[in-house]
Amino acid sequence: MSNSQIADIFDQVAALLEFQGANQFRVRAYRNAARTIRDYPEPIAVLAAEGAAKVSELPGIGEDLAKKCVTLVETGQLPQLVELQSQVPASVLALLRIPGLGPKKAAALHKELGINSLDELKAACEAGKVRGLKGFGEKTEKTILAGIGSAAAAGQRILWAEAEEIARDLALHMRGTPGIRELEFGGSYRRGKETIGDLDLLVVADSPAAAMDRFGAYPRVKEVIARGETKMSVRLDTGLQLDLRTVPEESFGAALQYFTGSKDHNVVLRGMAKSRGLKINEYGLYRVDGERETYLVGRTEKEIYDALHLPLFPPELREARQEFDWAAAGALPKLIEEEDIRGDLHMHTTATDGRGTLEEMVSAARQRGLKYIAITDHSKRVTMANGLDGPRLRAQWKEIDRMNCDLGDEFHILKGVECDILEKGGMDLPDDVLAEADWVLASVHYGQQQPKEQITARILEAVEHPSVTAIAHPTGRLLSRREPYAVDLEAVMQAALKHHKFLELNANPLRLDLNDVACAAAKKLGILLVINTDAHSTDQLTYMRYGILQARRAGLTREDVANTRTWPQLKKLLWRT
DNA sequence: GCCGTTTTCGGCCCGACTGTTTTCAGTCG
Numbered sequence: 001m002s003n004s005q006i007a008d009i010f011d012q013v014a015a016l017l018e019f020q021g022a023n024q025f026r027v028r029a030y031r032n033a034a035r036t037i038r039d040y041p042e043p044i045a046v047l048a049a050e051g052a053a054k055v056s057e058l059p060g061i062g063e064d065l066a067k068k069c070v071t072l073v074e075t076g077q078l079p080q081l082v083e084l085q086s087q088v089p090a091s092v093l094a095l096l097r098i099p100g101l102g103p104k105k106a107a108a109l110h111k112e113l114g115i116n117s118l119d120e121l122k123a124a125c126e127a128g129k130v131r132g133l134k135g136f137g138e139k140t141e142k143t144i145l146a147g148i149g150s151a152a153a154a155g156q157r158i159l160w161a162e163a164e165e166i167a168r169d170l171a172l173h174m175r176g177t178p179g180i181r182e183l184e185f186g187g188s189y190r191r192g193k194e195t196i197g198d199l200d201l202l203v204v205a206d207s208p209a210a211a212m213d214r215f216g217a218y219p220r221v222k223e224v225i226a227r228g229e230t231k232m233s234v235r236l237d238t239g240l241q242l243d244l245r246t247v248p249e250e251s252f253g254a255a256l257q258y259f260t261g262s263k264d265h266n267v268v269l270r271g272m273a274k275s276r277g278l279k280i281n282e283y284g285l286y287r288v289d290g291e292r293e294t295y296l297v298g299r300t301e302k303e304i305y306d307a308l309h310l311p312l313f314p315p316e317l318r319e320a321r322q323e324f325d326w327a328a329a330g331a332l333p334k335l336i337e338e339e340d341i342r343g344d345l346h347m348h349t350t351a352t353d354g355r356g357t358l359e360e361m362v363s364a365a366r367q368r369g370l371k372y373i374a375i376t377d378h379s380k381r382v383t384m385a386n387g388l389d390g391p392r393l394r395a396q397w398k399e400i401d402r403m404n405c406d407l408g409d410e411f412h413i414l415k416g417v418e419c420d421i422l423e424k425g426g427m428d429l430p431d432d433v434l435a436e437a438d439w440v441l442a443s444v445h446y447g448q449q450q451p452k453e454q455i456t457a458r459i460l461e462a463v464e465h466p467s468v469t470a471i472a473h474p475t476g477r478l479l480s481r482r483e484p485y486a487v488d489l490e491a492v493m494q495a496a497l498k499h500h501k502f503l504e505l506n507a508n509p510l511r512l513d514l515n516d517v518a519c520a521a522a523k524k525l526g527i528l529l530v531i532n533t534d535a536h537s538t539d540q541l542t543y544m545r546y547g548i549l550q551a552r553r554a555g556l557t558r559e560d561v562a563n564t565r566t567w568p569q570l571k572k573l574l575w576r577t
Numbered sequence: 578g579c580c581g582t583t584t585t586c587g588g589c590c591c592g593a594c595t596g597t598t599t600t601c602a603g604t605c606g
Contacts, residue, residue, distance in 0.1 A: 025589055029578035062579050100595085102604050137597055187606085200606085226605095228594050233605095243606080245593090258591090263606070270590040275583080281591055 001045060006072050007038035009081055010065070015093055016084040018103040019110075032060040035264065037069070039321050041521035043490055048073040091117040098147035099225075100140070108133055122148050156239060157195035159479055161509035161546060164189075167199060170218060170242070177214040179206030182252050186259030190315045192549035194512045195479055198241040200259045208246035215244045251283040254298035257305075258282040264320035265313075272308055280304065316552040326555075333557045338548045340558040342566060343372040344541065346418065346441055346472060346504065346532030351396055352377040353385035355537040358399060364538035366411055372567040374416035374439040375400065376472075379428040381420040382445055390433040393417055397436065412567045414438040418472060421462045423447035434467035441504070443472035444485065452486040459487055463495040469574060470502035470530055473513040481510070489518060496527050500573075502562050505531045507547025508540075519554030528562040528573065 014030035036058055037044055047054045048070045056066035072078055088110075094117065095106040109115045112133055113124050121144065124130050130141045167185050174183055180203055184190075187200035205211040212232045216224055225233040225241065232244045247255040258266060259282070270280050279286045284298025285307050297303035302312045310324075311332050317323040326332045348354030349361055356364065358375060365373045377396065378387040388396065397415040404413055416439035420428040423446050427434060434440050442462035447455065462468050474492060475484035496503055503522055506513045511534070514522065522529055531547040533540055551561065558564040562573060 023578080026578050028589080032579085060579065064578060100604070104603060135597070135602075139596060143596095198606090226594055231593055233594090259606085261606085263590090267590055274590080279591085283592095 001073050001076055003037050003040055003044050006044055006069060007034040009072060009078055010034035010037070010068075013078070013081055013084060015096065016081075016088050019088055019092065019096075019107055020084075021103070021107060029060070029065070032264075033065045036060050039319070039517055041517060041524050044069055045073045089116050094118050095121060098144060100143050100147060105135065105140075108135065118148055157197050157480065158238075158240060159509050160189070160192065160194055160196055160549065163196040163199060166220075166236075166240070170199070170201065173218050174201070174203065174211070174214060177205065177211050180211065181205065181249060184256055186256055187261060190260045191262065191318055192316045192553055194509075194515065194550060198243060200243045200245070202245050202247065202252070202255055202259055204249045204252050205246050211246055212244060215242075218242075245282075247282065249299070250295070251298045253300035253303055254280065254284045255282040257301045260301075260315050260318060262319050265318040265323070268320050268324055269308070269310075272310075276308070278307070314552060316549065317555065319553075322555065333555050335552040336548060336556050336558045336561055336564065338545050340561070340564045341531065341544060341548070342370065343374070343414075343563045343570070344370055344533050344535070344544065345374040345414070345416070345439055345470070345530050345563055346376050346506070347373060347535040347541070348377050348385075348418075349375060349396075351392070352382070352387055353536060356535075358396070358403070360538055361535070361541075362403065362407075362411070362413060364541055368541055370411075370541075372412040372414060374414035374441075376416040376418040376439065376441050379417060379419045381422060381428040387420070387428075388417070390430060393429070393433060394436070414567070416440065418443055419468075420445055421458050423450075423458075425458045425461055427462065427465060427468075431467065434465070437467060439470075440465075440468045441470050441472040442468045444476055448476055448482075448485045450486070452488055455485050456488040456491055459492055460495050463492065463499055463501050468501065470504055471496070472504045472532070472534070473506040473508075473511050474503055475513050475515075475518075477513050477515075478510050479512065484513070489514075489521075493522055493525055493527060496522075497525050502528050502530045505529050505547050505551055507531055507533045507543040507545075507550075509543060509546045512546060512550045516550055516553040519551060519556060523554065523556055523560045529556065529560060530562050532563070 010030045011034045014027045018027045044055065052066040052070045055069045056062055068078060092106065092110050095101055095109065096103065109121060113129060115121050115124055125141050125145045130136050130144065131138050167189060171183060174180060182204035184202050185199060186202055189196050189199055203211050208230060212227060215232055216234060220236045221234045222237045223235050225235055230246050234242050236242065245255060245259060273280045273285065277288055279288050279293060285296045285304050286293040287296055297307055305312050310327050313323050314335055344365060347361055349356060349358045378385045380387040380389040400413045400415050415437050417437055418441045419434065421442050421444050422428055444459065459471060463471060471492065475487060475489065477484040503514060505519055519529060531544065531551055533543040535541045535543060562570055
């Protein structure tokens with residue numbers, strides 16, 4: 001049983017317990033454990049095999065949850081969940097997805113009106129039955145009815161790159177307000193998460209009301225969800241929620257820290273403050289003496305972290321994963337930056353499905369300051385993309401040789417290919433062709449639905465192939481569109497380690513494959529990653545920054561990424577030299 | 578359900594906003 005499966009089960013237990021009105025801290029314990037397990041870089045199953053005591057060494061997992069992990073690994077089932085499911089119909093959990101409906105109200109609807117599904121809730125609202133319940137009124141009934149329609153859309157997350165577009169546009173719009181002194185986005189957007197649920201905007205303004213008016217006048221706003229003295233929420237035509245918060249100047253750092261999160265990071269931070277007789281809220285850091293609270297700092301984030309003797313954590317690390325342990329050990333990693341990248345080892349040209357010619361890709365890469373690139377067009381199996389066979393590929397390589405002569409020492413083009421791993425196993429090009437390449441990416445495009453054993457065996461075979469240098473987009477996922485294939489990533493990593501092969505972090509904002517947790521796991525094992533754009537046009541060479549964000553979330557430094565090396569250094573890392 | 582340089586019991590981050598109330602519970606982030 002995989003970590004994410006175990007985590008999902010604990011999350012289900014938490015949701016059902018919450019619905020039943022269980023102690024909120026007990027619910028939180030399950031959620032915390034789920035998150036810890038989901039983020040853990042090694043299989044929990046391995047720990048569970050050593051016994052519950054080993055599992056309970058993980059933070060937030062005590063004796064009870066450790067035993068449950070062992071049960072899950074051994075039997076694939078959790079009796080507690082089966083019991084809970086028999087008490088609460090699974091369909092009622094759908095009620096919790098409606099904005100404004102939490103566990104208490106949903107439980108009341110279920111208990112008082114016998115509502116078990118969204119359809120039944122809709123009927124009850126339309127019949128005016130809901131407004132009669134204690135704590136409900138006409139307005140709540142209306143909100144629920146409106147929420148049922150958007151329940152599917154709500155919770156939909158957008159790509160980080162899409163959020164960035166909106167954020168830039170909104171920032172431009174907001175800067176038109178007179179008296180805006182500070183403006184910054186927080187939340188998961190600032191932490192660089194691969195997908196974003198909503199956008200949080202923080203401003204210091206001479207007139208908060210004027211800022212809110214301007215916010216509400218943003219052309220794409222469809223409805224105002226809430227507006228108070230300092231806080232306003234709106235929804236865009238796409239369903240995306242935007243939150244605006246205004247704070248006084250002396251609170252800007254505290255508010256930015258608070259709204260950047262993550263929630264779990266803040267819980268730890270505030271707990272640390274509390275144990276030192278301090279208090280943190282979005283207005284600042286306070287000393288607490290009985291009833292008296294004295295403002296200490298809050299103008300900048302650094303002041304807040306300084307006061308707790310903590311480093312100014314890069315936002316990408318603020319997930320309550322390992323950052324506090326690193327800080328305590330004085331070993332916060334110096335995260336990789338885009339400037340560290342010297343080469344890009346995955347891109348396409350007009351020879352297959354790219355839109356830029358070989359010359360254009362080289363020229364654009366040089367303009368971006370890169371020192372080398374690999375041209376990695378598709379192999380022949382990818383017929384849709386006009387994939388290359390041996391002769392066409394060799395012709396391209398001949399052209400590259402000629403260009404390299406002209407370029408001299410300034411820039412180097414690697415003769416590469418993105419060679420398909422065939423459905424039945426084996427590579428899509430003959431060994432003698434692959435042996436002539438400088439750089440061979442192996443990737444799966446077909447047979448993605450195959451069972452775990454089969455697809456893993458195919459990829460392992462590719463890892464072991466003497467000419468293959470790296471596995472491209474190792475799980476094949478497309479964010480919000482396609483699940484990863486059933487590959488046993490642990491096995492692939494072990495093989496990559498043994499055969500000194502690289503794994504790709506594909507920087508395409510729709511892929512970002514490997515994900516942050518897998519990248520951290522690879523680092524822990526000592527596998528080098530390559531961050532590549534997979535550019536299909538000159539514009540897409542800018543995708544590198546998305547890959548860098550993901551790498552930073554994984555805690556990667558420049559040492560963990562092979563294409564921060566010069567080409568001669570990288571060449572030495574390849575097994576053939 | 579977890580956890581311990583206040584604690585093995587009694588805590589567990591903190592505040593804004595809404596709707597339904599008439600002082601507050603629920604929801605959200």
